[in-house]
Amino acid sequence: MIEALPDLPESVLGFRFAGSVTREEYRTVFLPRTRAALGEGWRIRLLMVIDDDFGWFQPGAFWEDLKFGLGTAMRHHSLWERIALVSDVEWVTHALTVFGRAIPGEVRHFPRADLKAATEWVTVRPDRPEKQKGH
Numbered sequence: 001m002i003e004a005l006p007d008l009p010e011s012v013l014g015f016r017f018a019g020s021v022t023r024e025e026y027r028t029v030f031l032p033r034t035r036a037a038l039g040e041g042w043r044i045r046l047l048m049v050i051d052d053d054f055g056w057f058q059p060g061a062f063w064e065d066l067k068f069g070l071g072t073a074m075r076h077h078s079l080w081e082r083i084a085l086v087s088d089v090e091w092v093t094h095a096l097t098v099f100g101r102a103i104p105g106e107v108r109h110f111p112r113a114d115l116k117a118a119t120e121w122v123t124v125r126p127d128r129p130e131k132q133k134g135h
Helices: 023-039 059-070 090-102 112-123
Strands: 002-004 012-017 044-050 080-087 106-110
Touching: 002 023, 012 023, 012 112, 023 044, 023 059, 044 112, 080 090, 080 112, 090 106, 106 112
Parallel strands: 012 044, 044 080, 080 106
Antiparallel strands: 002 012
16 A cells, blocks of 8 residues: 655655555556656655555566656656665665665655654755756
8 A cells, every 4th residue: 555645745756555555556646746756856755654564565666666667767867866765674775775776865764653844844945945956
């Protein structure tokens, strides 16, 4: 399951991932908001909360994620500014260690107990106004 996180500034995308993610959820929850933000040239700040029961993407959702990552996301590589990954799941932490350098922008891991700190980190823009557009 993917659900959009409420109560975030307009310039921050936030999603919670739990259980098994379907293709339909990926296409109707994650992609529209993310593609719209990239299409408008916004610098992407993403808050991702991974629940303990997250089991990964079903094959269709994995395919959609792969297409998005190698397509739209890659074309807008310079717009990915910050990603806060909030999770206590051990394999998620290890995956971030292995693949973190390949992820565009600045990426930080936070334990679930530090969700507030993660939200503040991904939200704060000390060097420019909150609604600054791309490049």
